[in-house]
Amino acid sequence: MRTRTTVCAAAGALLLLTGCGAADMTRQASPFAGARGAKTVTLSVQSWVGAQANVAVARYLLEHELGYRVDTVQVDEVPAWDALSQGRVDALLEDWGHPEQEQRHVRDKKTIAPGGGLGVTGHIGWFVPTYFAERHPDVKDWRNLDKYAAQMRTPESGGKGQLLDGSPSYVTNDKALVENLDLDYQVVFAGSEAAQITQIQQFAKERKPFLTYWYAPQWLFEKVPMTEVRLPAYKEGCDADPDKVACAYPHTPLQKYLNADFARDGGEAAAFLKRFRWTTQDQNEVSLMIADQRLTPEEAAKKWVDGHRETWRAWLP
Known part of the structure; x- marks a missing residue:
């Protein structure tokens, strides 16, 4: 977040999306990232629960509505830009403002493409x-x-x-x-x-x-x-x-970013992630279910999806 290394014991239920045994994307790539021709997507997820809520709902809809296989990996904020630039992850759904990274990867190297606003102001x-x-x-x-x-x-x-x-x-x-x-x-x-x-x-x-x-x-x-x-x-x-x-x-209006190749060639998944946009109330609703009510991210996402069909149908390509 303009903020955000997570210790397993400290994070507890808030890390359910990836678990502390998840791949460290600063060192290795997901097996699904950049898999051309395959219906796979790799999403970067930060350690705070709001970012986990974004990924939970995006993952649920990608899998259940669009038929994709979705992998999630936890990466700290700045290393996530390098992982995204190198194609080790396909999308970052909540950035709190890193102008130096944006200048380097979006404007200079052109390896990352803006994915539009998340709809939430941080x-x-x-x-x-x-x-x-x-x-x-x-x-x-x-x-x-x-x-x-x-x-x-x-x-x-x-x-x-x-x-x-x-x-x-x-x-x-x-x-x-x-x-x-x-x-x-x-x-x-x-x-x-x-x-x-x-x-x-x-x-x-x-x-x-x-x-x-x-x-x-x-x-x-x-x-x-x-x-x-x-x-x-x-x-x-x-x-x-x-x-x-x-x-x-x-x-800070929170932003999404996509790997540039994925933004161009990612088909329905890329189109969906660009359209993914919800409110602070939506995000907090899912966050509360994960962190306070102890639902799994998938359970929380399903509950939100079942109750907000008019919202998410507009995201589908």
Whole structure:
């Protein structure tokens, strides 16, 4: 996601699409990727559950409506661009904005083709639990965060307030933001989305205050209401130098990308993936079934497909 190495034990049910024994696409290719003349598709899937929801529904429809064999492989965000460029995967369904990769692979090398918008707008920010924001409304302004640093302290934050992040592999600006805004906080990594969710849920169960890096769309907001802290306003280019960032994260229309050869020669599968477009509500509905209700990705996809025929029929070539 402008973010997102996943540990099996930490990720648990959130990795059901591929499992921790799945092929590492930074090192090898799927046996189905780029298989000319065969009705096979390989989809890249990121570790966060929203991306898994996209792939679950796309896979279900490709298999059950269009008769394809679908393989899924988990790849971190940036390595996924190399895998896509080299034809080791055919499609990436949720990119949170990597302009340097887009320039290299889409414009310069022309090995990746845009697949159109996903229909979902992503946003990263800093959040506190709504129950805390209602008691202390001024916490919603970053300039007041130090006032609450002592209440946000944990054993891991070294005497400072804790800013909870996900995995160290996520691309975030948080360390630079804490330093450049001169805040009395320490970034602490949970290790994965699943581990971060577990910590947030435990804080909420105990009604403790916390400050966390989080993002929308994400199903957890329905279980743990959170309120965003206003950072200095985002302006185009304010995050160009990673060491000097002192502004909020942008709102990012999420994009799909296809291997260029697949985009041209991928037949019905490529046409379908280009048309695949749904809403934040749709994605959250499937994410909630996978992560909270513990349905398998295929079960969640089938349930959504059964209830949204008018939506997905427009995606079929």
